[in-house]
Amino acid sequence: MIANKEIERLPQSAVKLSVTIEKDAVRAEYGDLLKKYSKTAKLKGFRPGHVPGDILEKKYGDSLKHEASANIMEKALKDIFEQIDEKPLPYVTPELQGDFTPDLDKNLEFAVVYDVFPEVTVGEYRGLSAEEADVEISSEDEQREIDILREQNALVVDKKEDTVAKNDIVTITYYEVDEGGKEIPNTRREGFVFTVGTGYNLYKLDDDIVGMKKDTEKVIAKDFPEDFEYEILRGKKVTLKVTVTALKEKQLPEMDDELAQDISEKYKTLADLKADIRQKLEEVLKNRLKSENISALIKKVVDASEVDLPKSMVSLELDQMWHNFVSRLRGTEEQVEALLGREGKSKEELFKEWTPAAERSAKTELVIHKMIEKESLVITDNEIEDELKREAESSNTPLEELKAQYEKERVRDYLVEEMKKQKLYDIIITAASITKGGKRKFMDVMGNNK
Missing domain, CATH: 1.10.3120.10 (Trigger factor, C-terminal domain)
Known part of the structure; x- marks a missing residue:
């Protein structure tokens, strides 16, 4: 079936595979398709499955030639890829180059281009x-870990005062507005929860909402620097409307032996907890x-x-x-x-x-x-x-x-x-x-x- 194949290496680890298929193989595939569709085709004036081949050929000949060519090309590529080392990467599809007009009186010639696994020449990796x-671990580093544990063991309760302050847990609704104050579509976010001061929000609204009261709305204009954390907002000016819908606060436990025992049964005293923290920090x-x-x-x-x-x-x-x-x-x-x-x-x-x-x-x-x-x-x-x-x-x-x-x-x-x-x-x-x-x-x- 395959009369010839040529492999040409291209830049960026691509390969051009040129293939010639014998015309007899294409003719055979074309004949098989005629027989197949003659048994299933429905044309006016003929009983289903009894359409003569020459009638089908006259009406659908060009389409059948293209389908036969596509089928035989697919079979040829499958056979070739099983034989050669230059196989396409598993997530790429070989791209057919140029256009061709099927001709049953000539060999079928076509070419595909695809990426292959690249050759890698590794630099020296021993003796570098x-x-x-x-680095030394300080007492401030240890205290930071204890403060985190206190945060994790804190009680979260509704805040009696309705004014937002640092370390409060807020729920907000926000959206961007245009110059006329109209909401910009697809920017609304409802029920967004974060702790004020952590910066865990896209627009970094922490300082802007400090002092806001629950169930109030505020228009906030943001001017983001060129080196802003999120690339999508670098150098941009954005105006938002923000509403605080819920406000909670944390009640931190005292830093004592009881805290250590609450964290884990393996700690008897605060000193035990601190020693374990030190060991873990050293390992980290x-x-x-x-x-x-x-x-x-x-x-x-x-x-x-x-x-x-x-x-x-x-x-x-x-x-x-x-x-x-x-x-x-x-x-x-x-x-x-x-x-x-x-x-x-x-x-x-x-x-x-x-x-x-x-x-x-x-x-x-x-x-x-x-x-x-x-x-x-x-x-x-x-x-x-x-x-x-x-x-x-x-x-x-x-x-x-x-x-x-x-x-x-x-x-x-x-x-x-x-x-x-x-x-x-x-x-x-x-x-x-x-x-x-x-x-x-x-x-x-x-x-x-x-």
Whole structure:
């Protein structure tokens, strides 16, 4: 059936596959289609299933030729992909190049272009160097953890006074308004709850609503700087109408032995709690510094590696970034795109801005995958069992329940890949030279990752 095939490598890990199919194979497929439709076709003047082939051919000949060509092309590509190494990536569809007019008297010639898994040349990843921050855990760091525990054990009650203050828990309704004070569609949010002072809201309304009273409305004008946390609002001016619909406050417990005992039976005194907090902070810091070292070392490896990224891989990464972006804004895709539109920006422009980061992320994953392959890293069933036991213990989840969850949600493969990465990181960091750098505060190192 296949008279000839040629493979041409293109930039960005794409391949052009040119194929020639013998005309007899196309003719045979065309004949099979005629027989098939002759048995099922319904035409005026003929009994169902008794339409002569020459009549069908006269009426539907061109359509049948195109269908026969499409069928035979699909079969040919399936056979070829089973034989060659240059297989398309699983999430791409080969694109047919140009137009063709089926001719049963000639061989069928066509070409498709598609992305393949890229070749990866990994830079040196043993014997690298990194600088680790010099960090000490202070009494303020310990107190911060105790304050968090007090917050977690606080009673939340309706506030007697109806004026919003810092640390109050408020429920608000808000929406954007235009210059005439009219509500802008798709910007309304009702029943939004947050703690004043945390900044856990898109427009950073914390300071603006301090002093507001319950069941009152306020018009708030916001002028966001160019370096604002949320890209969608950078350099923008927005006017909102905000109504406080509910107001609660926290009653914090005293910092004493009773608090320690309420937190856990393993603590008898406040001193026991503080000692445990200190130990946990030291462990968290150790892991964070290790993570920073690994990131620095992996960056060096990626910078020294060569990868010809396929466009489809970058597109896949951008789609994931968009999904995460929409989730962070807690809206629908339509709402986020509408918000972008009001700010004079499109989804396509956002993707263009994100492309360098998407390329970096895709390249990093490919380089890591290649290093794992070079090291021939495997994860045994015993190692998986031990990891699940550790996770079950840390999450207070029965082991069998956790195992069932991993199997049901098909995340076992993900766990294996993450464990392989950890093995790779251990190899890289063990072979690296880590020196102490300048002093940094605990929270500067931890950022928002603690």
